Amino acid sequence: MIKPRTPPGVLELLPREQVAFQRMLDTIRSTFEAWGFLPVETPVFELSEVLLTKTGGETERQVYFVQSTGALEKAAQGDDAGLPEMALRFDLTVPLARYVAEHEHQLAFPFRRYQMQRVYRGERAQRGRFREFYQCDIDVIGKDTLSPRFEAEVPAVINAVFERLGIGEFTIQLNHRKLLRGFFAGQGIDGDAQALVLREIDKLDKRGEAAVRDTLVGEGFGLAPEVADRLLAFSRIRSTGHLDALDRLDALGPGTELFEEGRRELRALLGQLHALGVPESRYAINLSIARGLDYYTGMVYETTLDAHPEIGSICSGGRYDDLASHYTRSRLPGVGISIGLTRLFWQLREAGLVEAASSPVDVLVALFDEHSLHASLELSRALRAAGLNVETQLEPRKLGRQFQYADRAGIRHVVVRGGDELERGVATVKDLRSGEQFEVALDDLADALLARRDAGAAR
Amino acid sequence: MIKPRTPPGVLELLPREQVAFQRMLDTIRSTFEAWGFLPVETPVFELSEVLLTKTGGETERQVYFVQSTGALEKAAQGDDAGLPEMALRFDLTVPLARYVAEHEHQLAFPFRRYQMQRVYRGERAQRGRFREFYQCDIDVIGKDTLSPRFEAEVPAVINAVFERLGIGEFTIQLNHRKLLRGFFAGQGIDGDAQALVLREIDKLDKRGEAAVRDTLVGEGFGLAPEVADRLLAFSRIRSTGHLDALDRLDALGPGTELFEEGRRELRALLGQLHALGVPESRYAINLSIARGLDYYTGMVYETTLDAHPEIGSICSGGRYDDLASHYTRSRLPGVGISIGLTRLFWQLREAGLVEAASSPVDVLVALFDEHSLHASLELSRALRAAGLNVETQLEPRKLGRQFQYADRAGIRHVVVRGGDELERGVATVKDLRSGEQFEVALDDLADALLARRDAGAAR
Numbered sequence: 001m002i003k004p005r006t007p008p009g010v011l012e013l014l015p016r017e018q019v020a021f022q023r024m025l026d027t028i029r030s031t032f033e034a035w036g037f038l039p040v041e042t043p044v045f046e047l048s049e050v051l052l053t054k055t056g057g058e059t060e061r062q063v064y065f066v067q068s069t070g071a072l073e074k075a076a077q078g079d080d081a082g083l084p085e086m087a088l089r090f091d092l093t094v095p096l097a098r099y100v101a102e103h104e105h106q107l108a109f110p111f112r113r114y115q116m117q118r119v120y121r122g123e124r125a126q127r128g129r130f131r132e133f134y135q136c137d138i139d140v141i142g143k144d145t146l147s148p149r150f151e152a153e154v155p156a157v158i159n160a161v162f163e164r165l166g167i168g169e170f171t172i173q174l175n176h177r178k179l180l181r182g183f184f185a186g187q188g189i190d191g192d193a194q195a196l197v198l199r200e201i202d203k204l205d206k207r208g209e210a211a212v213r214d215t216l217v218g219e220g221f222g223l224a225p226e227v228a229d230r231l232l233a234f235s236r237i238r239s240t241g242h243l244d245a246l247d248r249l250d251a252l253g254p255g256t257e258l259f260e261e262g263r264r265e266l267r268a269l270l271g272q273l274h275a276l277g278v279p280e281s282r283y284a285i286n287l288s289i290a291r292g293l294d295y296y297t298g299m300v301y302e303t304t305l306d307a308h309p310e311i312g313s314i315c316s317g318g319r320y321d322d323l324a325s326h327y328t329r330s331r332l333p334g335v336g337i338s339i340g341l342t343r344l345f346w347q348l349r350e351a352g353l354v355e356a357a358s359s360p361v362d363v364l365v366a367l368f369d370e371h372s373l374h375a376s377l378e379l380s381r382a383l384r385a386a387g388l389n390v391e392t393q394l395e396p397r398k399l400g401r402q403f404q405y406a407d408r409a410g411i412r413h414v415v416v417r418g419g420d421e422l423e424r425g426v427a428t429v430k431d432l433r434s435g436e437q438f439e440v441a442l443d444d445l446a447d448a449l450l451a452r453r454d455a456g457a458a459r
Numbered sequence: 460m461i462k463p464r465t466p467p468g469v470l471e472l473l474p475r476e477q478v479a480f481q482r483m484l485d486t487i488r489s490t491f492e493a494w495g496f497l498p499v500e501t502p503v504f505e506l507s508e509v510l511l512t513k514t515g516g517e518t519e520r521q522v523y524f525v526q527s528t529g530a531l532e533k534a535a536q537g538d539d540a541g542l543p544e545m546a547l548r549f550d551l552t553v554p555l556a557r558y559v560a561e562h563e564h565q566l567a568f569p570f571r572r573y574q575m576q577r578v579y580r581g582e583r584a585q586r587g588r589f590r591e592f593y594q595c596d597i598d599v600i601g602k603d604t605l606s607p608r609f610e611a612e613v614p615a616v617i618n619a620v621f622e623r624l625g626i627g628e629f630t631i632q633l634n635h636r637k638l639l640r641g642f643f644a645g646q647g648i649d650g651d652a653q654a655l656v657l658r659e660i661d662k663l664d665k666r667g668e669a670a671v672r673d674t675l676v677g678e679g680f681g682l683a684p685e686v687a688d689r690l691l692a693f694s695r696i697r698s699t700g701h702l703d704a705l706d707r708l709d710a711l712g713p714g715t716e717l718f719e720e721g722r723r724e725l726r727a728l729l730g731q732l733h734a735l736g737v738p739e740s741r742y743a744i745n746l747s748i749a750r751g752l753d754y755y756t757g758m759v760y761e762t763t764l765d766a767h768p769e770i771g772s773i774c775s776g777g778r779y780d781d782l783a784s785h786y787t788r789s790r791l792p793g794v795g796i797s798i799g800l801t802r803l804f805w806q807l808r809e810a811g812l813v814e815a816a817s818s819p820v821d822v823l824v825a826l827f828d829e830h831s832l833h834a835s836l837e838l839s840r841a842l843r844a845a846g847l848n849v850e851t852q853l854e855p856r857k858l859g860r861q862f863q864y865a866d867r868a869g870i871r872h873v874v875v876r877g878g879d880e881l882e883r884g885v886a887t888v889k890d891l892r893s894g895e896q897f898e899v900a901l902d903d904l905a906d907a908l909l910a911r912r913d914a915g916a917a918r
Contacts, residue, residue, distance in 0.1 A: 002512050004560040004786035006502055007545050012558070014565055015497035015572065022498050033819045034843050036850025038474035038868075039481050043465055043591050044503060044547075044577065053461050065531055066523050066547065068581035075534070086466050088503075088525065099471070101463035106473055108868040112850065113474065118503065122527035132502050149832070149853040160843075275836035327463035361495045373608075377734035384493050384619075391495025391571065394608040409497075409567040 009123060009131030011342050016356035016410050021345055023357060024165060025116060028136045028339065031161045032114040035153070037138050040113045042095040044120075045086040050098055052087065053326040062121040064088040088120035092137045092338065093323075100141055101327035109143040110150070116341075128350075130342050139336030141323055146333040148265045151299040151319050152272035154335055158303055158315050159278045161339070167353055169306040170314070172282055174245075175289035176266050177296050177318070182259025183234055183252070187227050197221065198290045201235050235288040245285040246270065269299065297321045301337055311347045315339045359410035360389055362453050366402045367393040368418020379417055379427070379442075386446035388453070407432050412456065413449060417442075468582060468590030470801050475815035475869050480804055482816060483624060484575060487595050487798065490620045491573040494612070496597050499572045501554040503579075504545040509557055511546065512785040521580040523547040523590075547579035551596045551797065552782075559600055560786035568602040569609070577801075587809075589801050598795030600782055605792040607724045610758040610778050611731035613794055617762055617774050618737045620798070626812055628765040629773070631741060634748035635725050636755050636777070641718025642693055642711070646686050656680065657749045660694050694747040704744040705729065728758065756780045760796060770806045774798045818869035819848055821912050825861045826852040827877020838876055838886070838901075845905035847912070866891050871915065872908060876901075 006012050013021055029039075045066050052060060065084040067075070075084075089095050092115045100111060116136040123129045138157060140150045155172045162170045184194045200215055209232055215221065216228040223231075234252070239245035249263055266285070273283065289302050298319030305311055317337030324332050348354040365380045367373065373394075380392040391411065393402050399416065406414045417427040427445050430437045431452065440448050465471050472480055488498075504525050511519060524543040526534070534543075548554050551574045559570060575595040582588040597616060599609045614631045621629045643653045659674055668691055674680065675687040682690075693711070698704035708722055725744070732742065748761050757778030764770055776796030783791050807813040824839045826832065832853075839851040850870065852861050858875065865873045876886040886904050889896045890911065899907050 001788070002509055002785050004509065004557045004783070005506065006557075006561075007504060007506050010502040012501060013499075014562060015499060018498045018500060033848045036820045036823075036848060038818065038820070039477045040472075040474055041477060042471060043469040044579075045466060045591075047464065047466050050461055050463065061528050064525050064527055066525055067543075069520050069522055069524070070581070072524055072543070084526070084531070098463045098465075102465070103473060108864055110854070120503075122529070132504075145854075147854045153851070153853065271833070272836055275833040275840075277837075277840050324463070326461050329460070359497065360492045361497070364495075374730070374734040377731060378736075381734075381736050389492045389495060392612070394612065395569070395604075395606045405567055 007131070008125045009129060011130060011133070011346055014356065016359065017349075019360055020354050020357035021341075024341065024345065024354075025134075025136070027164050028161055028341070029114070029116060031157065031164055032136075032138055035112075035138075035157045035160065037112045037114040040096070040099060040115045041117060042089065042092075042099055042115070044118070045088055046095060046098065048083045048085060048087045050327075051089065051094055052083075059090055059121075062123065063090055064120050064122055089117075090121050091119050092117065092135050093139075093336070096137070096139055096141075096336075097324035097332075098327055100332060101324040101330075104328060104330060109141065110146060111141045112138070113141075114138045118342075128343070128346060130346075133340060133342035136339040136341050137336060139323075139334050141332050141334040144331050144333075146335065148268065148298060148319075149272065150335050151265070152269040153276075154299070154317065154337055155269075155273060155283055155301060156276040156278050158301065158337060159282050162303065162315070167305065167348055168308070170282065171284050171304055171306060172315075173286040173289050173302040173304065173313075174266070174269075174283055175285070175287055175300050176262040177298055177300060178258050178262030179249075179266065179287065180262075180290065182256040182262055184231070186256045186259060187230055189223075189227075189231075193221075195294065197223075197231065201231065201288065202290045204232075204235060204288060237285065237287045239285040249285065265298065291316060291318065295320050299335070308347070308351060308353075311344075311351075314344050356410070358412060358456075361391050361409070361411045362388045363390050363413045363415055363449055364402065364406040364409075364411045365390060365392045366399060366414050366416045367396060368399070368416055368421075370396055372418040372422065375417060375422060379415070379445075383415075383446055383449065386450065388446065388449055403430065403432065413452065415445070415449075466590070467584045468588065470589060470592070470805055473815065475818065476808070478819055479813050479816040480800075483800065483804065483813075484593075484595070486623050487620055487800070488573070488575060490616065490623055491595075491597055494571075494597075494616045494619070496571045496573040499555070499558060499574045500576060501548065501551075501558055501574070503577070504547055505554060505557065507542045507544060507546045509786075510548065510553055511542075518549055518580075521582065522549055523579050523581055548576075549580050550578050551576065551594050552598075552795070555596070555598055555600075555795075556783035556791075557786055559791060560783040560789075563787060563789060568600065569605060570600045571597070572600075573597045575800075587802070587805060589805075592799060592801035595798040595800050596795060598782075598793050600791050600793040603790050603792075605794065607727065607757060607778075608731065609794050610724070611728040612735075613758070613776065613796055614728075614732060614742055614760060615735040615737050617760065617796060618741050621762065621774070626764065626807055627767070629741065630743050630763055630765060631774075632745040632748050632761040632763065632772075633725075633728075633742055634744070634746055634759050635721040636757055636759060637717050637721030638708075638725065638746065639721075639749065641715040641721055643690070645715045645718060646689055648682075648686075648690075652680075654753065656682075656690065660690065660747065661749045663691075663694065663747060696744065696746040698744040708744065724757065750775060750777065754779050758794070767806070767810060767812075770803075770810075773803050815869070817871060817915075820850050820868070820870045821847045822849050822872045822874055822908055823861065823865040823868075823870045824849060824851045825858060825873050825875045826855060827858070827875055827880075829855060831877040831881065834876060834881055838874070838904075842874075842905050842908065845909065847905065847908055862889065862891065872911065874904070874908075 066086040067084045118132050119135050123131050158172050204212055213228050216223045217225050237248050239248050296318035300318035302313035303315035319335040321333050323334050365376050380390045383390045412433050414430045415427050425442050426439050428439050525545040526543045577591050578594050582590050617631050672687050675682045676684050696707050698707050750759055755777035759777035761772035762774035778794040780792050782793050824835050839849045842849045871892050873889045874886050884901045885898050887898050
């Protein structure tokens with residue numbers, strides 16, 4: 001006997017939790033489609049040679065390799081030549097780059113794609129760390145050029161997604177890489193030094209301002225104290241609204257050309273967010289956001305739940321200048337975001353913010369007695385034809401146990417039809433949520449159940 | 460520069476093919492839910508120890524193993540002890556068995572689950588053979604017992620799925636393991652010999668009747684010629700309808716107790732299929748169906764497209780007596796089927812029966828000129844709020860090129876609003892499918908587009 005268990009680091013859900021998860025996936029998908037994004041799915045594995053062109057040290061160490069039994073045997077005999085042929089994707093960005101480069105001539109640009117699949121990372125086993133998790137990504141990829149206007153559309157999509165998910169108020173934190181780099185250059189910090197300083201500043205929340213300042217003016221960096229102070233003052237700028245954001249930016253005074261360009265783009269972006277009807281309470285400039293330093297070149301985004309800052313960013317991304325330089329000579333600038341849905345779902349569940357959903361099954365058609373089996377099947381058929389999700393009780397059991405089963409399975413309505421109900425052309429409905437029980441004419445049954453279902457869903 | 464390409468043996472789709480594929484997945488899912496099945500997803504990998512309890516030789520040789528970088532390095536240093544820790548699932552049945560055994564006490568039985576995920580097999584690279592493919596499974600699992608009535612529900616679900624998929628007429632081939640075993644026993648063939656003889660009979664289509672008969676009466680089997688003839692006559696029984704099926708079965712005369720039991724169950728099943736409204740043209744008894752000999756114990760199913768027999772079975776399964784004997788002492792009988800959707804989609808595409816779907820994007824809101832950007836964004840917002848999927852043209856381009864883009868991307872409607880249209884409160888709609896172009900009052904625009912979309916979808 002083998003103990004049935006999953007590998008560590010995965011989130012496997014019970015059916016009604018899976019229903020809740022699936023509803024989140026559906027909401028995200030329909031929102032992405034409402035904004036004109038097209039679905040893409042890629043294989044779970046890529047050729048190692050293709051997957052590992054771009055990775056640095058840490059990611060490469062987290063890659064899972066895939067080997068057929070044959071390859072494994074060869075390796076065991078020492079016939080091995082380097083890496084296994086294939087590896088599991090560790091994000092959806094590298095597969096996107098490969099996809100766009102491979103199918104470049106069959107795609108219409110700007111190419112707007114969404115992708116919602118699982119990715120794999122050999123994380124250390126730890127509570128809340130997942131080795132398999134869903135990412136839900138959108139990206140817009142241009143050919144040669146891509147207007148900064150697409151960078152304004154992205155926060156509007158983020159807003160729509162989390163509004164529809166209904167998991168509480170949230171704030172989209174915005175920063176602009178050009179502002180950041182422009183400001184740093186204005187302080188005499190250029191090139192590689194920018195990345196190093198930014199990495200320090202990114203530790204503000206963890207280490208505190210005094211410790212970060214000490215590091216910046218210390219031997220390694222050797223910044224003048226007044227420069228360190230200006231950097232810290234800059235990264236403290238966090239607006240809480242639309243006009244406020246622009247005021248604070250304007251108050252920084254004129255800067256380098258790059259800084260001015262960033263400010264112009266950000267100003268245009270805020271205007272577009274307004275035209276798109278994104279409430280001002282939902283976004284804020286936060287000049288301390290410093291993610292993907294080597295990769296992003298324009299807007300960067302992080303999203304936090306107002307009531308749960310401890311969860312960290314639930315949706316992040318930004319603008320990049322060249323998606324697929326390893327695979328094609330075409331220049332493919334883009335902008336995109338990623339929602340780590342498995343981690344988000346897990347954290348919402350931990351915080352008591354999601355629970356097992358009601359069953360997708362609307363009705364259990366009970367089995368009154370052995371003689372009414374065919375009547376039950378015909379009734380089930382009619383209810384399904386009307387658009388209801390129906391389970392039919394097939395095994396003879398006491399009615400009480402049938403109600404018990406429906407209750408346990410999260411099915412709200414039980415319909416019973418037998419005895420004289422068959423002759424009278426009626427059925428009895430029991431609503432397990434409210435406890436009500438009533439008789440309905442057979443002809444009205446489907447409509448009555450549909451109305452109750454839809455009223456229940458609206459609540 | 461690395462050549463962007465997928466590993467061999469995967470089916471990667473262009474976005475509009477992916478839309479068509481996604482619609483098939485959605486149809487299957489909603490049908491499964493209409494019949495009261497609940498969603499389950501399991502991790503792509505299982506512990507090797509858990510996954511490989513049940514497999515025989517061939518499947519085990521097709522398994523893909525998964526190793527982290529660390530484990531790979533250890534193995535290279537000879538610190539290896541046996542199989543890698545994890546392997547990719549090769550079907551959805553073993554993960555189901557593990558899932559039900561693991562979560563047994565949290566599930567309501569009979570447990571009805573559907574699962575639609577990809578599975579992995581190291582098939583030899585060959586056209587139409589996939590190493591990664593979707594399976595769409597349903598199973599009903601009982602605790603201790605499961606009524607044969609569930610075996611009648613399954614063909615009704617198969618019927619509903621393929622009716623809704625609309626890929627042409629189909630026939631569900633039915634056989635009953637008890638009929639088969641009972642008949643064989645009546646001919647003096649028992650135990651292991653049944654499996655061996657059945658395996659021969661399963662080759663009828665490939666080898667022809669004469670060759671199979673030769674083998675059966677030859678040295679290996681040594682059956683009497685008249686027994687071989689009776690077996691072949693039995694396996695030739697293929698009904699084309701409801702009453703016909705029963706007549707032919709009755710004409711076989713009385714048999715062993717097991718045979719009679721199978722006949723009783725089959726008779727009851729045909730009555731239930733009738734009550735469930737499954738058209739008689741959609742199913743047929745076919746006593747040559749012999750799949751999963753060691754596994755199935757009651758009804759077995761195969762489904763073929765009437766116009767494309769060459770595709771083979773597109774949906775198969777059956778009744779089994781114990782799902783998870785490797786993982787639990789509980790007896791878990793069940794019945795289930797599997798649709799190999801990737802292979803089916805590929806074959807339908809090869810046969811010209813599916814094509815790239817129209818875009819899920821209903822409308823492209825064109826950009827008339829630079830001054831109308833915010834008007835475009837506001838219009839897009841209003842159309843989205845009405846339930847339309849909208850892409851907004853953000854980059855300035857000639858209108859002709861915007862139409863060209865929409866056409867290429869499969870977007871049916873383009874809405875233009877600029878110049879005096881802004882003042883007059885109207886917009887111009889161009890339908891790229893019909894070529895029509897007309898003006899609509901802004902207040903009526905969303906309704907007009909929704910009506911055209913829904914009329915288009917109904918066609």
